[in-house]
Amino acid sequence: MSEVDDKVGRALARFDRVMAVVDEKQGPVATQARRQRQRSLATYGRALSKAALVVLVVSVLTILVGLFVPIGIMGFVAAVALAGGIAAMLFFHDVLQEVAAPTVPTDLPNGEMVQRFDSFLYKSRRALPAPAQTVVDGISEQLGTLKQTLERVDTLDPDAQDARRLMSVHLPGLIERYANVPTAYRAEADAEGKTVDQRLVEGLEASRSALGEVNERLAKRDMDAFQTQGRFITSKYGGEDGPA
Known part of the structure; x- marks a missing residue:
């Protein structure tokens, strides 16, 4: 009987691995990877632009100085050499920030914070157990709409503050603390009978729910503003006798 169970377990494990590969090529992970590539390309583009600007500025200054003072070969x-050194320093500074360990700074604008949070989730995902990866994928799917709504909201808005704390402090802290737990201890149950993996999934689920609620409140605020404006225009200009 145990031999049959072992075969079933191995077959299920192979199936899980195959489905994970399929998800990464076609599912939500592919969407996350595409967004990550777009962010990386944007980072390289900004770094190249800065480097080119430095070269241009130094070249112009050199020409201006040469008009009045012979500088020679x-x-x-x-x-x-000065232009190349400064350009290379700026370029590699920006690029190394992109490939460094994922973090979500607390002082970013709303829209940029959502992007950094999305990048953090993408880079952290592989180190999580499969159930947690599924929840992370659900969180990532919410971020497109959340970015659109947060970009129009002030940083000090209460709803924005809730989302910012969750994205920059609470959820990254949860994942980082999970990573610090030795693998051998993650299956041990605590006083309430729950393992570290189960606690992680619970925390991620709560985070997904909280972000969804913030997203819904912000979207409802936009909808209410639109409906109010629509009713105002209708009442002012939509009467039977035309505009008042």
Whole structure:
């Protein structure tokens, strides 16, 4: 009987691995990967733009100085080296920030914070157990709409503050603390009979629900504003006798 159970367990494990690969190629993970590639390309683009601007500025300054003071070949070489050094430093600074360990700073604008949070989830996902990955995918699916609504809201708005704390402090802290627990201890039950993996899933589920509620409140606020404006225009200009 145990041999049959072992075969069934191995078959289910193979099935889970196959489905994980399918999800990564076609499911929500593919969408996350596409957004991550877009963010990386934008980072490289900004870094190249900064580097090109530095080269341009140094070149213009070198030409202006050369009009009044002969700089000679050594001065030209020094200017080229200076421009190249500064450009490379700026470029690699921005690129290394992109590939560094995922973090979500607390001082970002709303829209940028959502993007950094999405990147954090994408980079952290593989280290989580399968049930937690499913919840993370659900959180990522909410972020497109959340970004649209948060970008129109002030940073100090109470709903925005709730979302910002969750994205930059609470949820990253939960995942980081989970990563600190040795793998051998994650299956041990606590005083309430729940394992570390189960606690992680519960925390992620609560986070997904909280972000969904914030998203819904912000969207309802926009809908109410639209309906109020529509009723005002209808009452003012939509009478039978035309505009008042």
